[in-house]
Amino acid sequence: MSPQAQLLPGTLDLLILKAVSLGPLHGYGVLLRIGQISEQALLIEQGALYPALFRLVRQGLLKASWGTSENNRRAKFYELTAAGRRRLREETDGWNRLATAIGSALAAQPEEV
Amino acid sequence: MNSLAYLRCLAAKFLNRSQTDDDLEDELRSHIQHRADDLERSGLNRAQAERRARVEFGGYGRFKEESHEALGGIFFETLVQDVRLALRVLRKSPGFATAALVTLALAIGANAVVFGISNGLILRPLNVPQAETLWGTVYGEDYGWQSYPNYVDLRDRNRSFEDLAAFTFAFVGLNTGKDPSVTTGFATSGNYFDVLRIKPYLGRVFHSSDEHGPNSAPYLVLSYAYWHSHFQDDQGVVGRVVRLNNHPFTILGVTPLGFRGTIAFISPDFFMPLVNQEQVNPEHPLNARGDTGGIFETLGHLKPGVTPAQAVADLNAVGAYLAKTYPKEFGQKTSTLAHSGLTAFTHPARAFVAGLMLLSGLILLAACANLGSLFAAHTADRSREVALRLALGSSRKRILRQLFTEAVLISLAGGAIGLWGSVGLLRSLSTWQPFPGAPVHLPVTPDARIYVVALALALLSGFLFGIVPVRQVLRTDPYEIVKSGSAAIGLRRISVRDLLLVVQIAICGVLVTSSMVGVRGLVRSLHSKLGFEPRNTMLAGTDLTMAGYSMDRVPAMQKRMIEALQTIPGVEGAGLVTNYPPLVYTAGIRANIFKEETTDLRQSNIAASPYKYDISPGYFDAAATRLLAGRSFSWHDDQNAPRVAIVNREFAARMFGSADGALGRYYKLQDGTRVQVVGIVENGKYVSLTEEQQPAMFLSFLQSPLSKSSVVLRSHRDPRELAAAIRSKLHELDSGLPVDTETWNSLLSVVLFPSRVATMSLGVLGAMGALLSITGVFGMAAYSVSKRLKELGIRMALGARRQELLQAALGRAFKLLAWGSGAGLCLGILASRVLASIVYQATPRDPLVLTGVVLAMALLGLLATWIPAQRVLSLDPMTLLREE
Helix, strand or coil, X not given: CCCCEECCCCHHHHHHHHHHXXXXXXXXXXXXXXXXXXXXXXXXXXXXXXXXXXXXXXXXXXXXXEEECCCCCEEEEEEECHHHHHHHHHHHHHHHHHHHHHHHHHHCCHHHC | CHHHHHHHHHHHHHHCHHHHHHHHHHHHHHHHXXXXXXXXXXXXXXXXXXXXXXXXXXXHHHHHHHHHHHHCCCHHHHHHHHHHHHHHHHHHCHHHHHHHHHHHXXXXXXXXXXXXXXXXXXXXXXXXXXXXXXXXXXXXXCCCCECHHHHHHHHHHCCCECCCEEEEEEEEEEECCCCCEEEEEEEECCCHHHHHCCCCXXXXXXXXXXXXXXXXXXXXXXXXXXXXXXXXXXXXXXXXXXXXXXXXXXXXXXXXXXXECEECCECXXXXXXXXXXXXXXXXXXXXXXXXXXXXXXXXXXXXXXXCXXXXXXXXXXXXXXXXXXXXXXXXXXXXXXXXXXXXXHHHHHHHHHHHHHHHHHXXXXXXXXXXXXXXXXXXXXXXXXXXXXXXXXCCHHHHXXXXXXHHHHHHHHHHHHHHHHHHHHHHHHHCCCCCCCCCECCCCCCCHHHHHHHHHHHHHHHHHHHCCCHHHHHHCCHHHHHHHCHHHCCCCCCCHHHHHHHHHHHHHHHHHHHHHHHXXXXXXXXXXXXXXXXXXXXXXXXXXXXXXXXXXXXXXXXXXXXXXXXXXXXXXXXXXXXXXXXXXXXXXCECCEEEXXXXXXXXXXXXXXXEEEEECCCHHHHHCCCEEEECCCCCCCCCCCCCEEEEEHHHHHXXXXXXXXXXXXXXXXXXXXXXXEEEEECCCCCCCCCCCCCCEEEEECCCCCCCEEEEEEEECCCHHHHHHHHHHHHHHHCCCCCCEEEEHHHHHHHHHXXXXXXXXXXXXXXXXXXXXXHHHHXXXXXXXXXXXXXXXXXXXXXXXXXXXXHHHHHHHHHHHHHHHHHHHHHHHHHCHHHHHCCCCCCCCCCHHHHHHHHHHHHHHHHHHHHHHHHHHHCCCHHHHHHHC
16 A cells, blocks of 8 residues: 555545535545545545535535435435535635645756756 | 433424434444445455444544534533533532532622612612703702702702702601601602602692792692502592691692602602791791701702703802892802712712722622632642543533533522522612611612623623633643642642632731721720710600690790609609700701801801700700819709800810810800800710711700700610600690600611611621631632642651641641731721721721731631641541552
8 A cells, every 4th residue: 555645734625525526425435535536645534524524514515415325325425516616616726726836846956046 | 400401402402403413423324334344345244344444433422523513503502511511510519519609699699789789879860750960959068058048049040950949858747637657758849849740640749839938838749658558549548638747738649659759768758848847847937048957958950951060150159149148147158969869978878889899899809719719629629530531532622611611600600699699688678767767768679780780790700710720721731640640730839729819818808807997986986975975864855836835835844844854763864955965866956156256247257157955954964964164054044144055175165265265255146146155065976976076055945945855864764664754754744745755875876877887788798708718718728638638648657746737738728828818907908098988987007906807817717727627637647548
């Protein structure tokens, strides 16, 4: 297994939004999806997912409904709301700007200064 | 616990908690099941898979709690939880809970009572329409505007008031035909009700149009309370004729329920027109401009746009005009205005209430300091619990919130108890009649404001003492404490608790000092030189006009009365004084006097205004007033003899420079009569115990007769027997003559009332202070002993002596007590100026007070440390070491 990175504070919400944007998911599914799309590089404490999910629901970025999972179990499914989609776009842009800036800052060579 | 279950149910219903809770539970469980499914697929059996899934999930409880918080709207839920926990904790430490509740109930109760008094006396306006524009006049140091003619001039000449009304007191015998009783009412100007905008409850009130000169309006308006209690709400009372001092008056109507006249603490039984006052009060002839006691107060609404300052200038302009026009009868003093209700009493009442508020505020502060240290100790005892909770992932904020909930819960409960007590006390105070027969009434019925104030005080004190252990919690290092136990908290350093205890004891020291000063002041005023000896005297009061005597027959009848009363067995002396003797009903009559050489007897030339008493021969013996020089009166000092006077030392010194030089000298009365000084008597008190030394003169009653008189009888006989003997003796003389008998001492109680009340309040507050310092020191001593039991046990096992043990265990408590008492004593002495406004002769620089305070504080310290000391002394080191 590749070494796992700690999440930066605030990034869990973004990851959840991204994961759910690819299709409605239940909690455990969100976890699996994040693992899948990040190629298992990020470490998320399983329980920590739920406070974040509820926070997003309260902010109106996600909506939740009970359904049946692929395992034939009762599970609560989350999907993006319009506000959630908008927020995901903004956050993604913001993240990309930040990542580019930090990346180029860190890539600076002595002769470029 | 029933109430708790109810609360929980309520909260659950309110928040739909159980459903969200189940929902959350389901979801988390579903997560674990899904994970377990995956793990099972990778080869584990179901049981192993589920266990692994649960472990991987992490702190289930914590995440559940956090999820809950993320869902929002849990403020009330947390509150309910905290309240539940707080109740459980308090039930587990009943000692702490009881101490805290009692302390707070006392402190908040005391403050609520004091607030109730200030609310009723000062904050609440008179119960009349538009009370905010209603002003009364204060004339110089006195009340009102002196005489009826002056009032009429003021009413007609001022340009500031819409209309001006006047009133004074009327003490009369009211006879409705079956139950003659002495009542107190107001004699008022005809426009009184119109000025106050009071409409009758029944019948009608009188108006200016009813007045046509002296004795022209024999009408009576009853107060609602008197109508209710004496006429049993009889609607047919209007038009009935009753007799006031044997003059017929027609009842016109009844005032509304809430109207109690225009002095806050007196509720008159009836209202009668001032123009008829002479019929019931012959010593105040209506048209005597020089009569200084004719009117108690004038009052009215200021015209719109007129400021009080303008009105004062206007009043003084009228005063200047009157002084110029009637120089003989009217001496001008500066008038001021005050809101009706207290007017001239405003200043002393404010000073008194402010003093009380200060002291009760101190009580509350001391209580908070006390509770703060108790609470800190309580929290320290729970440091293990706090540490455990922190270790298990609780946030410090959450723990603090719980502690505050506990503090506020205690303070609210204590406040509720205190409020309950104080409302009861105020209710009984408002129906309290300090003097039988006088309609004194304290308007302190509790209203909504007092509840608000008590709630605010409770919350404030909850936060004040709740804040004390905050630092303690924030500093808690869970790992240290869980490892080594709670005893790790250092006891040696000077802690916040010690500081609080010193502050609290200092405050209590101030309170104890104040109450000692107050008690000493009262004792002194009881023993101050009155100029007569009230013990073993009886007063027999009569008014010969009530029995139909004409003025020319009065002196002879009064002489016969004295002679008859002297024959009663056991009577050692009898003498008469017209009206009342000194210090009775605070009714002192002043007379203006002039130097012998003065010919222009205008008011600005007055040499002095001594109190004037008309007495019979034998009065000084009966009153035990010492004659310093010259002679007393004899039966020959009658209207045919030259006018003579006996004066007190102060009079002699002021008028003639020295007591010795006064004998044989002359001075002039207002009517120009020359009077020769034939005797000097000792100084005394005349109207109040707190007055500066006043001049007084005694004239022969034969030379200035008055129908109303009191005969002073000196006797060691039982007062009740004596009273019966007096009645039967006077009955022999005239069976139709009403007699009042009362001991001089019991009548003095009216004069002593303010200082008694002040001393009583100070005493109660001082006792509270003492109680608080006992609980404070006790709490501290008991706590430090319980913390150090193990150490003390070891010391004992190693052979420490009892004295050393006590020193180790309680030395600190005593040191703090000494520091606190010292500070309190110094502050108490500094506070003497405040005390002087409440208590007569309050001088804290009194060695007796100082030793008293020191002794009291030491005694309190001993009392408070007694039980902890006993505990130390009864230690059995073996048991103790085995147990720990």
